[in-house]
Amino acid sequence: MEEPKKIPRDWEPDILAFACHYCAFAAADLAGVMRLSYAPNVKIIRLPCTGKLDYIYVLRAFEQGVDGVFCAG
Amino acid sequence: MIVGKQKSIDEVWAMIQGYKKVLVFGCNTCVAVCHAGGNKEAEVMASMLRMKAKQENVDIDIQDSGIERQCEHEFFESVTERIEWADAIVSMACGIGVQFTAEKFSTKPLMPGINTTFLGATEKPGVWTEKCQACGNCILGMTAGICPIARCAKRLMNGPCGGSTKGKCEISKDLDCAWQLIIDRLTALNRLNEYETLIPIKDWSTDRAGGPRKVVREDVMV
Numbered sequence: 277m278e279e280p281k282k283i284p285r286d287w288e289p290d291i292l293a294f295a296c297h298y299c300a301f302a303a304a305d306l307a308g309v310m311r312l313s314y315a316p317n318v319k320i321i322r323l324p325c326t327g328k329l330d331y332i333y334v335l336r337a338f339e340q341g342v343d344g345v346f347c348a349g
Numbered sequence: 350m351i352v353g354k355q356k357s358i359d360e361v362w363a364m365i366q367g368y369k370k371v372l373v374f375g376c377n378t379c380v381a382v383c384h385a386g387g388n389k390e391a392e393v394m395a396s397m398l399r400m401k402a403k404q405e406n407v408d409i410d411i412q413d414s415g416i417e418r419q420c421e422h423e424f425f426e427s428v429t430e431r432i433e434w435a436d437a438i439v440s441m442a443c444g445i446g447v448q449f450t451a452e453k454f455s456t457k458p459l460m461p462g463i464n465t466t467f468l469g470a471t472e473k474p475g476v477w478t479e480k481c482q483a484c485g486n487c488i489l490g491m492t493a494g495i496c497p498i499a500r501c502a503k504r505l506m507n508g509p510c511g512g513s514t515k516g517k518c519e520i521s522k523d524l525d526c527a528w529q530l531i532i533d534r535l536t537a538l539n540r541l542n543e544y545e546t547l548i549p550i551k552d553w554s555t556d557r558a559g560g561p562r563k564v565v566r567e568d569v570m571v
Contacts, residue, residue: 332389335396 288317289343294333296326296349318346325349350379350470351443352477353386353463358397361439364460365398368409372435373398373462374428374450375415376442383477386441386463388415394441394462419446425453432457468499485555485562491548493534500527506548 295301301322307314323329326349334345365371373395381387395413402409414431416424419442425432432438432454440447441462451459467479482499488506489496498504502512502520508528512519516529535541555562 330389332392332396335393335400339396339399 288315290341291315291318291344291346292337292342293318293320293346293348294323294326294329295320295347297322297324298349300326300348323349350382350468351445352383352466352469352479353380353443354383354466355385355390355394355441355463356461358394358401361394361460361462362398362401365409365411365437365439368437368458370410370434370436371398371412371439372431372437373411373413373439374419374432374441375413376417376419376440376446377415378418380441380443380446380463382471386443388413391415391441391462394439415441420449422453425450482556484551484553486552488548488551491543491546493531493538493540493543495527495530495534497527497531500525500530506551 293300293304295304301320304314304320326347329347337345373391375381375388375391376386377388381390384390391413392415395411398411402411412431412435414428416428418424419440432450435457437458437460438450438454439460439462440450442450443463443465444461445465447459447461451457466477468481468483469477469479472478479499481496484498488498497506497508501508502518502524503510505528508531509526510528513526513529516526516533518524518526532541532544535544553559
């Protein structure tokens, strides 16, 4: 079993966000239009609807090393 | 359709120990409908096993694949290479598919990824119930379309028994008494007089009592 690594003080988790095209993604888009900044460690993937979120997408994200998955819609 | 229930990740993980290349192999018909062993479930199982391998620091290559039915020769043609690649296969099919695949690839170790539970129907999303025991001698014509062999705990041919209370079976308050259902349906069909007809002793030789069964039809052979 792998030993848990010590978390550095400046560590930020890699977060993957699945956002609905019609609400959450639109809000993120609006934030961009308004030149508001938000955390760079959150990467957004647009879905046509969060109903499209399949659990295999979440598993694939974890397999590829993200620390957390965020779903908004 | 055939209903199945997925085995736990730990059980599958224990079965694949010692192999270096494992193929999780889905069957996309019956067991896909009950969300147990379809190609999608195979993909999810493979992903979970890869994460388990990473956690346990085990060097193992786990891939997934699948076909429409693991109980027919034709469907295997497209995946022969994938199967040859693997040291071992976790078949997500019912017991039929697992055995059929094992017979086709006689030198390939095969493990079941699901438990085959029964022949049943989808009542609503997430609920499956047993409806048939494949006894080989259907009596549904005499029992208003409700099978007392599959659905009565005692397989009574003439019921109900004394354990039937308020339409429920004595083994569980959640289980309908099959004979109550038969009487209710005969009443609805205005055929309750048929209930008086005793059903004769059933010939069980067509059931498993006669050993493993086989159907041969020369008219459809090629």
